[in-house]
Amino acid sequence: MQAEKALAAVGPLSTRARNVLSGMLAEGRRGWHLLVRDSQPLASRGADAFLIGTGGVFGLVFDDVVPETPTARGIEAHAEQLFADLPVGNHRNVFVPETIELVLVVAPHGRLRAADGLRRVTELDYRSLFGSEARLDRGVAGRIAELVAARRHGYTLLSLDRPQAQVDSGEVGLIGTEHLVEGDRVRALAKPFPTWMTFLDPDQRALVAKNYNGPARIAGPAGSGKTVVALHRMARRARRTTGKLLFTTFVRNLPRCQEQGFAQLAPGAMHRTEFKNLHSWAREFLDQRGEPSEMKLVQADNAFNLAWSRVGSRGLLAEIEPDNRYWREEIDRLIKGRGIHDFDEYAGLDRRGRNGRLVRSARNAVWDLLTEYEQIRRRRPFLDSNDLIADALIELEKNPLEELYDMVVVDEVQDMSVLGLRLVHALTGDAPNALLLVGDGQQKIYAGGWRLSDAGIPIVGRGEVLRVNYRNCEAVLALAASLEGKTRVDNLDGDAGTALSRSGGALPGGTAERWSGSDSDVEEQVRIQLDRITVQGIPLSATALLTLTNYDADRFRAALRRWQVPFRNLEDYTGADEDMIKIGTVYRAKGLDFRAVLHPFFEKALPAEPLTDAERDRAELVINQRFVAVTRAREYVWLGTVER
Ligand SMILES: Nc1ncnc2c1ncn2[C@@H]1O[C@H](COP(=O)(O)OP(=O)(O)OP(=O)(O)O)[C@@H](O)[C@H]1O
Structure with a gap:
């Protein structure tokens, strides 16, 4: 009866909406709240209700017809506007409205197919929403509900978090902000559920939904949330597309670590999302194309050492630098990694990322070393790490993908080779919002360097920089900043980047x-x-x-x-x-x-x-x-x- 009374104050509601909402209200749920459309007309079509709780925010649409894409986008945009700029995180963080999930509530035995990107529940199984993985704490969920209700944009707050559900006046102030701020900071450190799942600072948040008419790049110092923003962008893109997505790096284990975060942001898209380093991607791709290829790193080491002993160790190169690792890097990163096959091209190469010019006679000697190495490699034969990427590129040029990726995120891009960049570019082309490159020149730990333009990736006007560090507490940040090198930080495309010491820190202690x-x-x-x-x-x-x-x-x-x-x-x-x-x-x-x-x-x-x-x-x-x-x-x- 209480539930009926509460609902009488809102509406008009369809029978299904009334059944489900009154069911929720009658049962009650600790930490959950409803915002239900009231009789005020909305400027544009919006969700019929929002369910807000520890499992996140859900926009409920009671209908038996999957909304057409423009309608769904409209409902989504309306929700994002309604929940925009809610200051419920720490001193800068705001709620990320792009995390709101639209849920279609349909008839129990309807034959409706699940639309990709749109969750579907029925009148009978709506309770599954309450079982969603925790991502908000109870107080914060309540605060979000209160703040949105206080905006008076046509929704009334009905709380499930009480034994007797009742209409709330929509007054703000049940939960103190100070308590939330401190609570949020402590949680950010302890991480029971990472705060970045639902809160970002306004600069980060602005990049989640920004539209790019081609490949884009996010640079910024360590810990400024570049990866976090990339994962949110990918989750949003997943909701708007039906094709494949890829999160990749040069590092073997990193993609698997990030997969867990993404699985919480976009569980419905996991079946079409790959998290793998670029070499694994290339190997699997060549396998599928019937060109199995394994890279043999130990064999590559041996072949290089043999080549060095034959043509390097007693010549000009050893005089310039006796440590042959330097010359191995020259070949791996500056020649093969750049896809250079021709001496003249190498002779004229601007050796970005390396000091000194290296005179022509030395470049000749490097080329002799490379030629010897390649002969040994072909005779044995095996592929090194550059060959694997190069083979995948050649195969793609011969037979392009039937369906390009809807999005590829490249994390730690500063250490990718130029060949690797060409490969990821070939997976997306220049489609809007498809290729996102994330990195920091200050964290480059492999030899050599490039500009994105060297790989033919146009990002002019689509380069972003984040500046506030969210990872390191003050003392850690100060120590790290004291270790910075004196070389200029590069933003990955030739312009000056931001060094950590010039970024702001968010966490004290x-x-x-x-x-x-x-x-x-x-x-x-x-x-x-x-x-x-x-x-x-x-x-x-x-x-x-x-x-x-x-x-x-x-x-x-x-x-x-x-x-x-x-x-x-x-x-x-x-x-x-x-x-x-x-x-x-x-x-x-x-x-x-x-x-x-x-x-x-x-x-x-x-x-x-x-x-x-x-x-x-x-x-x-x-x-x-x-x-x-x-x-x-x-x-x-x-x-x-x-x-x-
Ligand atoms: N707005 C935020 N609020 C709370 N925590 C955040 C926020 N942004 C990022 N973090 C946290 O800060 C840490 C760094 O984030 P992230 O890994 O995305 O940074 P990054 O710029 O990719 O770092 P790096 O370049 O060092 O790999 C992570 O632990 C992340 O959860």
């Missing part, structure tokens, strides 16, 4: 410790830190030990075994919450974050000035690598420096 000492003491120091982290209440599962090399990672794995501390190698980490410390190189930690990070850093004393070009290159990369390691920490970071 944190612990950042520096230690320097001898090699014989460093393991003991790590052990002490593990105890400290535990005392601070940070679980092992939220802690990572990051090194620059596999050799160093192996050393600390052995130490963890001795101490009987369980660990998970980052290569195998999928974001699962296990009571194990994560361990691995910084290459595997890119794009991830942890509450605590331990970074033992083995510093090679730099040779006396002036440095050679190769030494400067290496020093710059090491600075970036150490920087990436430290910026993975949210609350606690320990940087231990050992001079070797």
Whole structure:
């Protein structure tokens, strides 16, 4: 009866709407609220009601006909406007109205097919909505409902969160903002459900729904929410399309970690969304085309070492730089990675990202080394990591995809090769909102460099920059900023980017410790830190030990075994919450974050000035690598420096 009375004040409602809504009201639900259309006419067609609770916000449409696309877009746009700019997050964060899910409430036995991107429930199973994964806390859900009702745009608030449901006056103020702000900050750190799932700062939020008439790029310093925005954009795109979507990087484990977040944002689109690194994509694609191909990294190492011993080690290149890794990078990143097949092209190449010009005779010697390597490779034969991408590109040029991807997100794009960029571009073309490149020049940890224009990707006018750091607490941010290199930060397309030290930080507090000492003491120091982290209440599962090399990672794995501390190698980490410390190189930690990070850093004393070009290159990369390691920490970071 109470429910009937409450509904009598709104309306007019269809019989189905009345049945479902009064059912909800009669049953009551802790943490849930309804906004029901009142008799005020709406300027445009809107949802009949909104269900708001711990599982998110749902726009309910009572109908037996799937709305035509323009109508559905109209209802969506109306909902996004109604819920826009609600200041319910921390000091800057607002609710992201693009996360509102439209739900068609149909007759129990109707023959309606589920429309893609539109959830469907019936009069009998609407309760499944209450079982949605938690993404708002109870107080915040109530606050959202109150704020929207107070806008008086034609919806009346009926709360399910009471034993006796009753009409609410729509007055704001039941839940104090201060309580929410503090609660939100603590949650952002503890992460029971990540706040970014439903709240973004206004700059981030503006990029979720922005329309781009071609490929776009989001740059910005570490922790500014680039990935988070990309996942929201992809979820929104998923709701508006029916085709394939891909989230990719050069890093093997990162896509799997991000998959979990996306699954919560767009569960209905998982069957057509791939999360995989670009090499896996290329391998599977070539398999499907009947061209199975495996890259053989160990064979590539051996072939290169053989080629070096035959034509490099006693010649001009060894005189310029005896460490052959420098020349391997020259071949991998600047020649093969750029798809260069012709000496003249290499002879005239602007070696972006590398210091020095490298005289023609040296370039000739590099070409001889490459030719020898390629001969060995073809004789054996095997593919290296560039060949796999190149083969996929050739296959695509011969036989393009029948259906392009509706969206491809490339995360950590700064470390992608030019060939990799061409490949992702071939998956989307220049279609509006289809290709999104996300990265930060300051976190480039592989040799070489490029501009997006080198890969033929036009982003003029579609480059965005985020500037506020949401990952690192103040102390961590200050330590990270003190480690920045002196080289100019690039926004990935030639213009100056934003360094972390010039970005704002959102999170106060944190612990950042520096230690320097001898090699014989460093393991003991790590052990002490593990105890400290535990005392601070940070679980092992939220802690990572990051090194620059596999050799160093192996050393600390052995130490963890001795101490009987369980660990998970980052290569195998999928974001699962296990009571194990994560361990691995910084290459595997890119794009991830942890509450605590331990970074033992083995510093090679730099040779006396002036440095050679190769030494400067290496020093710059090491600075970036150490920087990436430290910026993975949210609350606690320990940087231990050992001079070797
Ligand atoms: N508006 C926000 N409110 C709360 N947390 C946020 C917000 N934006 C981002 N975060 C959190 O900040 C961290 C960094 O976000 P994200 O990984 O998207 O940054 P990024 O710019 O891609 O970082 P990087 O370049 O270092 O990989 C994540 O833990 C994310 O959940």
